[in-house]
Amino acid sequence: ETGVTQSPTHLIKTRGQQVTLRCSSQSGHNTVSWYQQALGQGPQFIFQYYREEENGRGNFPPRFSGLQFPNYSSELNVNALELDDSALYLCASSWGKDTQYFGPGTRLTVL
Amino acid sequence: GIQVEQSPPDLILQEGANSTLRCNFSDSVNNLQWFHQNPWGQLINLFYIPSGTKQNGRLSATTVATERYSLLYISSSQTTDSGVYFCAVGRGNKLVFGAGTILRVKS
Numbered sequence: 310e311t312g313v314t315q316s317p318t319h320l321i322k323t324r325g326q327q328v329t330l331r332c333s334s335q336s337g338h339n340t341v342s343w344y345q346q347a348l349g350q351g352p353q354f355i356f357q358y359y360r361e362e363e364n365g366r367g368n369f370p371p372r373f374s375g376l377q378f379p380n381y382s383s384e385l386n387v388n389a390l391e392l393d394d395s396a397l398y399l400c401a402s403s404w405g406k407d408t409q410y411f412g413p414g415t416r417l418t419v420l
Numbered sequence: 421g422i423q424v425e426q427s428p429p430d431l432i433l434q435e436g437a438n439s440t441l442r443c444n445f446s447d448s449v450n451n452l453q454w455f456h457q458n459p460w461g462q463l464i465n466l467f468y469i470p471s472g473t474k475q476n477g478r479l480s481a482t483t484v485a486t487e488r489y490s491l492l493y494i495s496s497s498q499t500t501d502s503g504v505y506f507c508a509v510g511r512g513n514k515l516v517f518g519a520g521t522i523l524r525v526k527s
Contacts, residue, residue, distance in 0.1 A: 342514070351424075351506055351517030352463075365514050397461050401515075408453065409515065411463040 313402050313412035321418045322390050330385045330415045332400030340364070340405060341383040343375060346397040346414075358383055359405075387417075395419045422447045426507055426518035433497050433525050441492040441521045443507030450511055452483055454492050457504040457520070466492070466505075497525045 314333045322328050334341050340359045344352035354367035358377035372388040381402070387394055395418050401409040423446040433439055443452075454466040467474050467481040469490065474481055478497075483490040494501055502525050508515035 344515075344517075346461075351508075351519050352515075354514050354516065357514055365512075367514075399461075399463065401463075408465060408468040410465060411455075414461045416461070 313400060313410055315398075315400050315412040315415050317415060318413065319416045319418075321420065323420050324390055324392060326390050327386065327388045328390060328417060330387075330398050330400075330417070332383045332385070332402075332412055334381045334383065334400075334402030335410050338402035338404050338410075339381055340403045341377055341381065342401045342403070342409060343383070343385045344399040344401065345369075346399060347393075348396070352399055355385070390419045392419050422449065422509060422511075422516045424507060424509055424516050424518035426505075426521050428521060429519065430522045431524070433523065435497060435499060435525055435527050437497050437525075438493070438495045439497060439523070441494070441505055441507075441523075443490040443492070443509075443518055445488050445490075445507075445509045445516075447488070448485070448511075449509040451515065452490055452507070452509045453515065454481055454490070455506045455508065456501075457506060459503065463506070494523075497523075499525045499527050501525050 342357040343355040346352040356366040361377045377383045397414045400412045403409045425444045455463045471485045480493045504520040508517045
C-alpha cells in the first residue's frame with residue numbers, strides 16, 4: 310500500500326505567476342483535501358474533492374482552484390501568486406469521512 | 421466556525437518525563453485527530469479519536485466529546501518526540517487545526 314505523495318517538494322515562483330501542485334492519494338482512498346500551512350501556524354483547509362467533485366471549500370479566494378482525476382489523484386492550482394501564498398501546501402487523502410493521511414507537502418516560495 | 425485551542429503553546433521536557441497536551445474545541449464534532457509534525461513538515465497520524473480513550477505504546481489519548489476537549493499523554497518522553505503536536509477537529513473530514521504545541525525533549 311503506497312502512501313500519499315506530492316510533487317514537487319520545493320518550488321520558487323515570482324509574484325503574478327501561476328503554479329500547479331500535484332498529489333497522489335493513498336491506494337483505495339477516494340477523497341482528497343488540500344491545506345495551506347503558513348510558517349508557525351496550523352494548517353488551514355483550502356478545499357476537498359470527493360469523486361471528482363468539489364466537496365467543501367475554506368476561506369480562500371477563487372484563484373485557488375483544484376481538480377480530482379478518475380484515479381483520485383488531485384491538483385491544486387494557484388493563479389496570480391502573491392507573497393502571502395508562500396507556505397507549505399499539504400494534501401491529505403481518506404476513504405470518505407475516515408481518518409485523513411497527509412503527504413510530505415510542497416514548500417512554495419513566492420518572491 | 422469551530423475554534424480549536426491547544427495548550428500549552430510550548431513545552432520543554434527532560435528525557436524520561438511525562439506530559440499532557442490539551443485541545444479544547446468550541447462545538448460538537450464527529451472527527452478529531454492528533455498529529456505529530458516532524459522537522460521536515462510531515463504530519464504523522466497519532467490518533468483518530470472523536471470520543472473515548474486509545475493507547476499506542478507510550479502515547480495515549482482521551483476525548484470527552486460532551487465537554488469538548490481532548491488530551492494527549494506522552495509518557496517516558498524521548499528526544500525523538502520533539503516537534504509540533506496538532507489537534508484537528510471537524511464534522512466529516514474538513515479539519516480545523518489548532519495552533520499546535522511545540523515540544524522540546526532535552527537529553
